[in-house]
Each structure stands twice: as C-alpha cells, then as structure tokens.
Amino acid sequence: MNLELLGITVLWTFLYGYLIVASIDFGAGFFAYYGKITKRDHLINDLISRYLSPVWEVTNVFFVFFFVGIVGFFPSTAYYFGTALLIPGSVAIILLAIRGSFYAFNNYGSRSSTAYLFLYGATGLLIPASLSTTLTISEGGFLKVEGNKVIFLAKELFTSPYSWSVVALSIVSVLFISASFLTYYADRANDKGAREILRKFALLWSPPTIIASLFVFVSLREHNPIHFHKAVGEYWWMFALSLLCFMVASYLIYLKKKFGIAFIMVMLQFFFAFFGYGASHLPYILYPHITLHESVTNETMALALVIVFVLGLLLLIPSLYLLMKLFLFDADYVKGKKQ
Amino acid sequence: MELDSVMLSRMLTSMTLGFHIIFATIGVGVPIMISIAEFIGIKRNDPYYLLLARRWARGFTITVAVGVVTGTAIGLQLSLLWPSFMEVAGQVIALPLFMETFAFFFEAIFLGIYLYTWDRFKNRMTHWLLTIPVMIGSSASALFITTVNSFMNTPQGFELENGKAVNIDPIAAMLNPATPSKVFHVLTTSYMTAAAILAAIAAFAILKGKRGTYEKKALRLTMVCTFIFAILTAVAGDVSAKFLAAEQPEKLAAAEWHFETEKNADLILFGTIDENNEVKNEIRLPGLLSFLAGSSFDTEVIGLYDIPEDLRPPLWIHYMFDLMVSIGFFVLGVSGVYILMAKIKRFNELNKPLLWMVVASGPLSMLAIEFGWIFAEVGRQPWILRGYMKVSEAATTGNGVGLTFILFALLYLVLGILCAVVLIRMFKNAPAEAELERRFPNR
Numbered sequence: 001m002n003l004e005l006l007g008i009t010v011l012w013t014f015l016y017g018y019l020i021v022a023s024i025d026f027g028a029g030f031f032a033y034y035g036k037i038t039k040r041d042h043l044i045n046d047l048i049s050r051y052l053s054p055v056w057e058v059t060n061v062f063f064v065f066f067f068v069g070i071v072g073f074f075p076s077t078a079y080y081f082g083t084a085l086l087i088p089g090s091v092a093i094i095l096l097a098i099r100g101s102f103y104a105f106n107n108y109g110s111r112s113s114t115a116y117l118f119l120y121g122a123t124g125l126l127i128p129a130s131l132s133t134t135l136t137i138s139e140g141g142f143l144k145v146e147g148n149k150v151i152f153l154a155k156e157l158f159t160s161p162y163s164w165s166v167v168a169l170s171i172v173s174v175l176f177i178s179a180s181f182l183t184y185y186a187d188r189a190n191d192k193g194a195r196e197i198l199r200k201f202a203l204l205w206s207p208p209t210i211i212a213s214l215f216v217f218v219s220l221r222e223h224n225p226i227h228f229h230k231a232v233g234e235y236w237w238m239f240a241l242s243l244l245c246f247m248v249a250s251y252l253i254y255l256k257k258k259f260g261i262a263f264i265m266v267m268l269q270f271f272f273a274f275f276g277y278g279a280s281h282l283p284y285i286l287y288p289h290i291t292l293h294e295s296v297t298n299e300t301m302a303l304a305l306v307i308v309f310v311l312g313l314l315l316l317i318p319s320l321y322l323l324m325k326l327f328l329f330d331a332d333y334v335k336g337k338k339q
Numbered sequence: 340m341e342l343d344s345v346m347l348s349r350m351l352t353s354m355t356l357g358f359h360i361i362f363a364t365i366g367v368g369v370p371i372m373i374s375i376a377e378f379i380g381i382k383r384n385d386p387y388y389l390l391l392a393r394r395w396a397r398g399f400t401i402t403v404a405v406g407v408v409t410g411t412a413i414g415l416q417l418s419l420l421w422p423s424f425m426e427v428a429g430q431v432i433a434l435p436l437f438m439e440t441f442a443f444f445f446e447a448i449f450l451g452i453y454l455y456t457w458d459r460f461k462n463r464m465t466h467w468l469l470t471i472p473v474m475i476g477s478s479a480s481a482l483f484i485t486t487v488n489s490f491m492n493t494p495q496g497f498e499l500e501n502g503k504a505v506n507i508d509p510i511a512a513m514l515n516p517a518t519p520s521k522v523f524h525v526l527t528t529s530y531m532t533a534a535a536i537l538a539a540i541a542a543f544a545i546l547k548g549k550r551g552t553y554e555k556k557a558l559r560l561t562m563v564c565t566f567i568f569a570i571l572t573a574v575a576g577d578v579s580a581k582f583l584a585a586e587q588p589e590k591l592a593a594a595e596w597h598f599e600t601e602k603n604a605d606l607i608l609f610g611t612i613d614e615n616n617e618v619k620n621e622i623r624l625p626g627l628l629s630f631l632a633g634s635s636f637d638t639e640v641i642g643l644y645d646i647p648e649d650l651r652p653p654l655w656i657h658y659m660f661d662l663m664v665s666i667g668f669f670v671l672g673v674s675g676v677y678i679l680m681a682k683i684k685r686f687n688e689l690n691k692p693l694l695w696m697v698v699a700s701g702p703l704s705m706l707a708i709e710f711g712w713i714f715a716e717v718g719r720q721p722w723i724l725r726g727y728m729k730v731s732e733a734a735t736t737g738n739g740v741g742l743t744f745i746l747f748a749l750l751y752l753v754l755g756i757l758c759a760v761v762l763i764r765m766f767k768n769a770p771a772e773a774e775l776e777r778r779f780p781n782r
Contacts, residue, residue, distance in 0.1 A: 054451035060407055061444045064414055068440045071418055072433030075426045082422035083735055089419050090743045094750050097408035101754055104404030105761045149736045297430050304434050304509045312441035319448045319472070326452055326459070 003306060004296035007073040008285075010309060011066055012278045018062035019274060020177060020267055025059050026124035027178020028052055029099070031201060033121025036114060043193045044186075050334070051185055054327045056103055058320075060096070072305055076295040080286055083150040084143050085134065092130040099123040125171050132170035136163045139224045140287025162219035169212035173270070176205040180249065180266045184259040189334045199253060206250045210243070213273070224287060231280035238276030245269035345731050347740040348420040351747060353716070355413045357709060358751045362406030364708050367481045367526070368533020369399050370450075374470035376560060381463045386779035387556045390771060393778075395537065396454060398762055403450065405758050410443075412747070420740070424723050424733035427504055431497045432490050434509040439483035446476025478526060485525045488715070489517035493586050494724050520582040521715075524575040528711065531568035532704040535670055537561045539701025542694045553771045555689075559681065562697070566674035572667055577631070584632035587725070588641035590718035593652040594660040595628055596621075597642050604628040604640040609661055612654055652718045659714035666707035670700045 028048045035044045071078040081089075098119055106116040136157065137143065144151040157163050179202035186195035221228040231239070249265035252258050283292045296302060327333055373392050380388030418425050449472040460466050490496075496512030497504040538561035544554045583591035591597070596607050596618050606628040610621025629638040643651055673696045680688035723730045 054455045057403070057407055057447040057451060058444070060411060061440065061447050064411055065440045065444065067418070068414060068433075068436050071425060071429055072437050075429035075433070078418040078425035078429055079422045082418035082420075082425065086419050086735060086743060087739045089415060090746060093412045093415050094746055096411060097750055097754065100408040100411075101404045101757070104401055105757055297433065298504070298507050300507045301430060301433055301509055305437055308434060308438055308441070312438075312444075315441065316444055316448070319445060323448050323452055326456065 003299065003302040004073070004292050006306060007069075007296065007302060008278075008282070008292060010306075011069045011073065012275065014062055014069065015066045016271060016274050018059070018066060019270060021055070021059045021062060023128070023174040023177035024181045025052060025056060025178075026128055026174045027176075028182060029103075029120045029124035030175065031121075031178065031182065031198070033117050035197075036117055040197060043191075044182075044197055047186055047189060047191055047194045048182065050189075051182075051327070052103070055323065056100070058323065060100060063096075069305075073297055073302060074285060074290065074292075074295045075297055076290055077285060080143065080150055080289055081134065081137070084137065084152040086152075087154075088130060088133055088152075092127060095123045095127045095130065099127065125174070128170040128174045129167045132166050133157065133163065136160070136166045138281070138284075138286050139220070139227060140284075140289075141223065143286070143289070145289065160219075160223065162216070162223040165212065165215040165219045169209075169216050172205055172208040172212050176202065176209045177266055177270065179205055180253060180259075180263050183253065184263045185328075185334065187259040195259075199256065202253050203250070206246075206253070210246060227280060227284075227287070231276065235276045235280045238272045238279070242269050242272035242276065245272065342741065344736065344738070344740045345734040347744055348734040349730065351740060351744045352413075352416060352420055353713075354744070354747060354751065355409065355416055356712065356716075358755070359406065359409040359413050360708060360712055361705060362402050362409060363481070364529045364532050364705065365399070365402045365536070366406045367477045367529035368531070369395060369402070369537070370470060370473045370477050371530055372533055372537055372561070372564065373399065374467070374474055375564065377467050377470065379560070381467055385556075386775060387553050388560070390553065390775055390778065391557055391560070393457065394766070394771065394774070398765065400454060401758055401762055401765070405754055407447075409751075409754075420735050421723070421733045422735055424728060427499075427502070427728065428490070428724060430504040431494075431507055431509065431512045432487050435483040435486045435513050439480050439487075442476050442479035442483060444476075446473055446480065449473045449476065481525055481529065482522050485522045486513045486515070486518050489515050489521045491723060492521075492590075492715075492719055492725055493517040494727060499727055516586045517582065520575070520579040524572070524579050524711075527568055527571040527575045528704075528708060531565060531572045531670065532701075532708055534561050534564040534568055535674075535704040536701040538565050538674075539698045542697035545689060546691070546694050546698065549771075550689075551772055553775065558689075558697070562674050562677045562681075565670060565700070566678055569667065569671040569674055573671060576664065576667065580631045581633065584638070584640060587718075589643065589646045589650065590652060590656075591632070592641060592643045592646065593654055593718060594656050594714065595640075596654060596657050597628060597640060598644050600639060600642040600645050602629055602639050603636050604632075604638075604642075606631065607657075609658075612657075616654075650721065652720050656714050656718050659710045659717070663707045663710040663714060666703045666710075669696075670704055670707075673697055673700050 028051070032045050032048050102116045102119050102123075106113065106120065137152075139162065142153050142157045142160075142163075144153055179198055183195055183198040183202050186198050217228070217232075220231070245265045245268040249262045249269060252262035252265065284290065285292060285295060297305075373395050376388045376395065377392035379385065380390075380392060449469050453466070453469040453473055456466060456469070490512055493516045494512070495515045496508040496510070498506045538558060541554050541557035541561055545558065580591065583594075595604075596610075596612055596616075597604055598616055603626045605626065606624040607618060608622040608624065611619050613619070626636040628640055629636050632638045632640045673693070677688050677693060677697065680686035680690075680693070719725060721729045721731070723733045
C-alpha cells in the first residue's frame with residue numbers, strides 16, 4: 001500500500017468516525033427539540049444530555065482532524081475546495097459555531113431556553129446537508145477553472161437532482177443513526193419510556209434511508225457515469241453487505257431485541273456504504289482536477305504525517321477507551337445514578 | 340484603502356484571530372489555575388480551593404465551547420481565504436498543524452472526563468491527575484500552532500523551485516529560529532493573562548462587598564500566580580527582542596522607529612512621527628535599544644533605512660509594541676505591590692485603589708495579548724511567508740469575502756454577548772458561600 005492510499009484511507013476512516021459520532025449528536029439535537037415541542041422532553045432529554053455533555057467536543061475534533069489531514073496530505077484540495085467553497089464553507093462553519101456554543105450555553109448555563117434548543121435542533125439538520133455538498137462537489141461538474149481562478153457553479157449545484165438526493169440521504173441517515181444509537185443507550189439506562197419513543201423514531205427513519213440511497217444511485221448514474229459504473233461493477237458487494245446489515249439492524253430494532261448488536265449493524269451498514277463509495281471514487285479526489293497520485297504531498301511530509309498519526313493513535317485509543325468506559329459502558333452513569 | 344479580496348481576507352482573518360485569541364488564551368491558561376487550585380485544595384484539605392477549582396472549571400466550559408468553534412473557524416478559514424498559501428506552505432508545515440489536532444483531541448477527551456467526574460473517584464488525587472493531560476493538551480496545542488506562526492516569520496526547511504517547495508524537512512521547518520522565543524512568550528503570557536483575569540474577578544467581588552474567605556483566598560492565589568507568570572513573561576519578552584534583533588530586524592526597527600543602523604541605539608517610548616520620519620514627543624532612553632537587542636550598549640541594531648522601502652512593516656506597530664510592554668509592566672507592578680502589602684502587616688492589601696488596579700489588570704492583560712498579536716502579524720508585512728510569498732499573492736481569488744466578513748462579524752458579536760450573559764447568569768444566581776455550604780456541609 002503506498003503512502004497516498006494509506007493517507008486517504010486513514011482520513012476516510014476518520015471521516016467515517018465523524019459521520020457516526022456527529023450523526024448521533026446532530027440527530028439528538030433534532031429529537032431533543034422535537035421532544036420539547038411535543039412535551040415529551042421529560043422522557044428523553046435527560047438521557048440525551050447525559051450522553052452528549054462529555055463527548056460533544058470530541059465529536060468536533062473528528063471533523064477538524066479530517067480537514068487538517070486532507071489539506072496536509074493533499075495540499076491541492078486546499079486550493080480547489082478552498083477557493084470554491086468560500087461561501088458554502090463559511091455558512092457551514094457558522095452553523096457549526098452556533099450549534100457548538102448554543103449547546104454549551106443551554107446545557108452548562110443556568111437556564112435552558114427553547115430558542116437555543118431550536119437553533120440546536122435546526123443546525124443539526126442543516127450542517128449535514130451543507131457538509132454533504134462537499135462530497136457532491138467532488139463528483140465534478142460544479143467547479144469551473146479559468147486560468148488561476150476556480151469558480152463555484154452555485155446554480156448547477158442547486159438545480160442538480162444528484163445534489164438534492166445527497167442532501168436527503170444525509171438528513172435521513174443522521175436521524176436513523178442517531179435514533180438507533182439512542183434507543184440502545186436508553187435500553188442500557190433501563191429507561192423504557194425513552195426507549196419506546198426513540199425506537200419508534202428509529203423504525204420511522206429506517207425505510208427512508210434506503211429509499212434515499214436508491215435515489216443517490218439513480219442520480220449518480222446521470223451525473224457521473226464513470227463513478228456509478230465503478231461502484232456497481234467493482235464494489236457492488238460492499239453495497240450488498242451494507243443492505244444486509246441494514247436489514248438485520250432494522251429487524252432487531254423491530255423485534256425489540258439486542259439493541260447493541262442492532263447499532264453495530266447500523267455502523268456496519270454505513271461502513272460498507274461509505275467505504276464502497278470512497279473506494280469507487282478513487283483515484284479521483286475531485287473529478288477531474290485532483291487525483292490521488294498527482295495531488296499527494298511530498299514524500300517526506302507524507303511519511304512524517306503517517307508516523308505522527310501512528311504515534312497519535314497510540315495516545316488517543318486508550319484515552320477514547322477511557323472516555324467510553326466512563327460514560328458509555330458504565331451502567332450507573334448511563335442510568336443517571338452518578339453525577 | 341481599497342477593499343479588494345486581499346484586504347477583505349486580511350480583515351476577516353484578523354477579526355477571527357482577534358476573537359479566537361481571547362478564548363484560546365483562556366483555554367491555555369485557565370487549566371493551569373484549575374489544576375493548582377484543586378491540588379492545593381486536596382493537599383491542605385481546604386474546601387475553599389476545591390470550590391475555586393470547581394467554579395473556575397464551570398465557567399471554563401463556556402469559554403472552551405466558544406474557543407472550540409472559533410478555532411474550527413480559523414482552521415477552515417486558512418484554506419478558504421489563503422488557498423495559495425496553504426497549497427505551498429502545506430507542503431512544509433502540515434506536520435505541526437496535524438499534531439495540533441492530536442493535542443486538541445487529547446485535551447478534549449480529558450476535559451470531558453474531568454468536568455463530569457468530580458465525585459466519581461474514591462481517591463480525590465485521581466481526579467486531579469486528569470488535569471495533567473488537559474494542561475499538556477492545551478499547552479501543546481499552543482506550541483504547535485505557534486511553530487506554524489514562527490515558520491511564517493522565519494521560514495526554513497525547504498527550497499522554492501518554480502513556485503513548488505522541494506527538499507522538504509518538516510522538523511527543521513517546525514524548529515525554525517522564531518520557534519523558541521515565540522512559544523515561550525505565548526505560553527507565559529497565556530498563563531499570566533488567565534491568572535490576571537481570575538484575579539480581576541476575585542477583586543471585583545471583594546469590591547462589591549463579598550469579603551468572605553473564599554474571595555480572599557482566590558485573590559491571593561491568583562495574584563501570586565500573576566506575579567510569577569508576569570516575571571516569566573518579562574523574561575520571554577526580553578528573549579523575543581533579542582531574537583528579533585538577530586533574525587527579523589525590520590520588525591524590531593519598525594516597532595522602535597529605528598532608522599539608522601548604529602551602535603548605542605536609543606529606545607523610543609511612545610511619541611509621534613511625521614512623514615519625514617521625524618520623531619517628536621517621545622521619551623528617549625539612550626542606548627537602551629542596543630542593550631535590549633544584545634545585552635550590551637555596543638550592539639549594532641539594524642535600522643529601517645537598510646531595508647528596501649517596499650519591505651518595511653508599517654510604522655504604527657510602534658504603538659502596539661509600547662502598549663503591550665507597558666501593560667506587562669503595569670500588571671507585574673500591581674501584583675508585586677499586592678504581594679508586598681500582603682506580607683507586611685501594617686499595610687492593607689485590600690485597599691480600594693489597589694483592588695481597582697487588580698480589576699483593570701485582567702482586561703488589560705487580554706488587550707496586551709491582542710496588541711502583541713497585532714504587532715507580530717502586522718510587523719511581518721508585506722510577507723505572509725517572509726522572503727518567499729507576499730500576503731497579496733496568497734489571498735483567495737473567490738468572490739464574496741465581503742459578505743462572509745459581515746456574516747462572521749455578526750456571529751462573533753452574538754457569541755461574544757451570549758458568552759458574557761451566560762457566564763454572568765451562571766454565577767450571579769449561585770453565590771460561592773451557598774455552594775460551599777451545600778457541597779461541604781461538614782466543613
């Protein structure tokens with residue numbers, strides 16, 4: 001495995017990590033707001049805040065890690081995406097900023113407010129929508145290069161069926177991942193009331209996930225046939241496995257059995273789909289301007305980054321394990337018996 | 340002044356950094372103070388210090404949140420506003436940027452654990468131990484980011500061929516000549532500012548009539564820390580001046596309005612300057628600039644006339660430099676006087692004028708951080724990568740920077756106001772005495 005492939009695999013893995021933990025966070029915001037306006041907040045909001053409070057910053061770091069990493073490994077991504085995404089990127093930052101700080105204001109501040117909660121819930125759906133457009137843009141056709149200017153073709157993006165199908169998929173995925181995790185968390189907390197509400201959410205958002213994925217495939221065939229044929233030709237088995245995991249997960253949740261396994265199945269469902277998508281996207285990072293091999297940074301830097309990455313993991317994995325042990329696997333904490 | 344995308348990009352970057360640096364400074368400094376207070380509290384079994392650590396940590400969560408989100412903003416803005424710079428410099432300096440995210444990751448994990456495990460461990464020392472990775476993480480973040488800024492001032496570890504960086508040595512790039520003095524200065528000033536702000540809060544509470552043991556102990560601890568960190572800051576400032584004289588003479592010369600290269604150069608404090616570079620109304624300290632630059636009056640200090648005119652930094656940074664240094668000495672003086680008065684029995688260190696000066700020290704220290712960064716950044720002009728790339732060549736060619744500027748200005752305004760409101764509300768309704776009774780009833 002060469003360095004650039006290793007680099008993109010590592011970064012893709014982190015983006016996958018962000019997809020899971022951020023989805024839980026984003027969806028939880030929506031459910032918390034929904035719980036509040038339907039007067040069921042007393043049932044689910046404590047549970048949500050018990051999980052989110054210690055981990056929300058960590059979620060944010062996964063994202064920072066990904067974009068610092070991709071600019072480090074593939075500096076030309078900074079040039080193309082940086083120039084093109086000035087406005088959409090800035091909007092995404094502002095949404096992230098509102099979300100993060102309002103979460104803290106609401107949760108650590110002494111008074112909770114419905115307005116904060118609304119912003120928190122709404123940004124939870126808008127952020128995945130705006131971040132997913134970066135993946136849409138990477139399919140090509142939304143940037144025009146003229147001399148040394150990169151122009152973002154906003155109109156094409158907003159009128160593209162592919163773009164909207166990705167937005168739809170990102171939102172329903174967020175809700176599905178989040179609901180299936182929180183169902184598991186509520187089950188661990190022995191909180192039957194919360195579990196039933198969240199389980200219904202999970203079942204509600206399960207079919208749309210698959211329908212939205214189908215739309216993405218159909219519109220990708222129109223938008224970028226090369227990518228589409230590679231995805232269904234070479235990597236069809238990844239998507240088949242994804243579908244299988246999805247069915248197992250939904251069935252378990254429906255049966256009210258083994259919510260932990262069900263959530264792992266959801267994680268695997270997205271793992272296979274995400275890596276299938278990523279693998280078939282290569283060698284292009286941005287169609288047709290950036291390929292993996294041409295855009296990789298110099299060898300010295302790539303090697304240095306890989307070394308630092310391995311050392312960093314040695315530090316992070318035990319720390320993350322400790323975090324999960326204290327807040328996720330500690331039954332008393334989950335039940336709210338420990339402060 | 341033309342508002343082209345270069346100017347707007349500079350304005351937006353300045354605004355983001357100027358806002359972020361407040362929270363970054365608190366983020367680096369306050370963990371040290373929390374750790375010290377909790378350690379003393381456990382060792383002396385003193386609930387006042389334990390409560391201090393708890394209350395500081397509670398306020399800290401709010402500033403951390405704003406620091407995290409604005410830090411994310413500047414991280415992305417580097418690529419959005421300076422894509423050409425990131426494409427070239429990224430080849431050389433991506434390593435510390437990457438390491439910074441690890442340090443930040445490490446800090447975030449342990450901060451999350453620290454804040455939610457106050458009563459979970461049998462041995463209280465276990466909880467205190469969690470402050471160590473938090474301090475390491477936050478200070479290491481500052482260290483790595485500062486190496487990137489140092490690299491922009493004194494780049495090394497690569498060669499430029501046809502606009503592409505070759506022969507790259509990432510470690511040499513990190514350990515460039517500016518790194519030691521800058522890192523030292525950034526860390527000491529962050530610690531000092533955090534201590535001074537916490538001292539200002541305690542002094543303000545005492546002035547408002549809360550004259551309990553809690554407030555007095557808080558003031559004493561924070562003042563002693565401010566004093567120690569202020570001395571270290573002065574040392575770091577001296578090291579920085581010597582570094583500038585040796586490696587980046589145009590910045591020192593512009594800061595000091597020093598035009599002719601000479602020995603026994605005078606130090607100029609404040610004053611005004613006209614278009615003929617005629618300095619008036621200044622306080623002139625003979626020979627002192629030479630002494631500061633090389634510990635001897637015979638040190639030759641390079642003047643601005645030896646620097647090509649288009650490569651000279653703007654002369655107004657002189658005021659930034661003077662304000663920064665004056666505030667540093669003011670805070671050193673105030674904390675020194677407080678400690679003296681506290682030691683000598685017949686003085687009352689809680690007299691009103693001194694307390695008001697302590698209150699002023701907090702915001703002034705933060706202003707000094709801002710002045711210092713403005714001095715450091717504007718003093719590097721016209722370069723973004725000194726000797727290699729100018730700011731004007733690095734900015735985005737994209738449209739819409741102006742709109743983005745307005746959006747971010749609104750964001751920072753809202754965040755700034757809400758952060759203050761939430762912090763005030765958080766402590767207003769929870770007086771320390773009541774919390775002490777509740778948490779430590781058997782005191």
